[in-house]
Amino acid sequence: MHIVDTHLHLVYPDRFAYPWIEEVPPLQGAWTAEAYFDRAVPLGISAALHMEVDVAEAQIAEESRFMAGVHPRIAGVIAACRPERADFAEQLDRLSDLAALRGLRRVLHVVPDDVSQSETFRANIAALAARGLSFDLCVRADQLPLAIALADAAPDTVMVLDHCGVPTMQPEDFDRWAGDVADLARRGNVMGKISGVIAYGGEGPPEQRLRPYVEHMVACFGWDRLVWGSDHPVCTLGAPLEDWVATTHRLLEGCSEAEVAALLHRNAQRIYRLGEIES
Template structure:
């Protein structure tokens, strides 16, 4: 079963500045394309979307230009932007001129909860709808209502909820995350990404630790609104790419070939307009 990885981070410290990596020394070194694809190819990953890596603001557009020309297996990029600012339309125009951009992300899980509340933020997010772009929604479990309110105000924008809504799997915290996932899944313009959860599962995670979270997300969103992502190299904090792919296959082993194809590549190609 071929896989489209919708959440690949590549790190090039010689080219770009990543201020947040000062707090994560395990990730504070190069993660270039070549070793990722060497491992990924053997796992059935044939294509990947590059997800912005929260570079310094001065490097945002440079990162997007760089990754979209780096390797033909990188079939698109989710760019970083600042929709809370009045000059966002000019930034959007510059990003839209870069071939291969498929969507936008503004990190919210490390931002104040009210960052996305002003009318200007939603107004600017609505500007991406005519481009056919997605907005990847990265919020903590407690911020799921924040993400839901934003998606409600932008009904014509396709949102993708990153990392299953960032549940605290290590603490086995399932409520109120469970109810909030059901609430945001009720919005037809939101899809969910099965990604990133091993980083929140503790060093000794098992597939059974992940199972109730993944199964709940799929039950709420349905097989037509889920995509898969590696969250490489963040996944290496508690595993490696191969182990996460193996865990994914284990988690969906009892499902049909059609359902697996939807999760692993078909939905990504439709939602991110890759085909």
């Protein structure tokens, strides 16, 4: 069963500036496509979407263009954007000839909550539908109501909730997270992404602490609205890529072949419009 990784970050510090990585020493240095696929292909990962790495704003378009051609197994790119700006259409126009472009992302947990609540932001996200582009929702668990409001404001735009909505992994917070995820999943334009959560804290072996969250995502979104992502190299803050893939397979034991295929590659091919990808 091959895997399409829908959330791969590649870091080329010789080409791009990553201000946020300066505060995360374990992620400093190069994380290249060659190094990733050398590890990923033996694990069954046949292709990946490059997820923007919040480079310096002036380099957003350059990052997307570079990553689109950096390796033959990169199936598409998700570009950074600034939907809060009045020049959002011009931002998209600068990428309009990039055939590999599949969607956009604005990391919302690094900006004030009111950024995504402005009329400009919401109108710009709604406009993505006409361009056939999706929007990845990158919010913390406490910001899930903001994601719900955004999904309601742009009902024709396909959105993908990154990292299971970033739960705190604290038992006392589970019910609130679960309720907000269930509410968000009632919006048919929103998909879920099981990505990178092995890096989150909590007690017990990874499979044990992650199972309630993964099972809740399945219960809310169903097998046809979920994708898988590594969040490499951020996932390495908790465990190596090999451990995350192995944990994923253990979590999927007992599931049907069709369910596993849907999560690991078929939904990604449909939602991100990747077409057929051979293993």
